[in-house]
Amino acid sequence: MRDLSVYFCKKCGFYSYYPLAKYAVCPRCDLDMALLPIEYKEFVNLNCYERDELLADQMIASSSSVVRRIIAPHKINNTREIIAILTYKIDELNTENVKLQGTVDWMHQFIWQLVKRSKNITPP
């Protein structure tokens, strides 16, 4: 069996393991992914923080020099920013969830009323 290699998406940072480069296509961006310069065995032993660091470095290295200059000092705060974005997203999803639950409750009641009403109508 062929060994797995670690590939990442230069655009969104998604990473995964593939035996061949031809399978390494980002499911989010539909772009070819790049090989990470680390062995699969080494990568799986990294903790989340170390993986984030490696991926952030690779993404910065593969971006244009202007982008690199702008975001390099910013990279230190990357984790904090990601948490902020995710927290905001969770709040958004919670609000949406409450709305959807309200709709489900309303529909449930409405369907029961219809069922009760149709049972009261006895065919001649």
Ligand SMILES: [Zn+2]
């Ligand atoms: Zn991607």
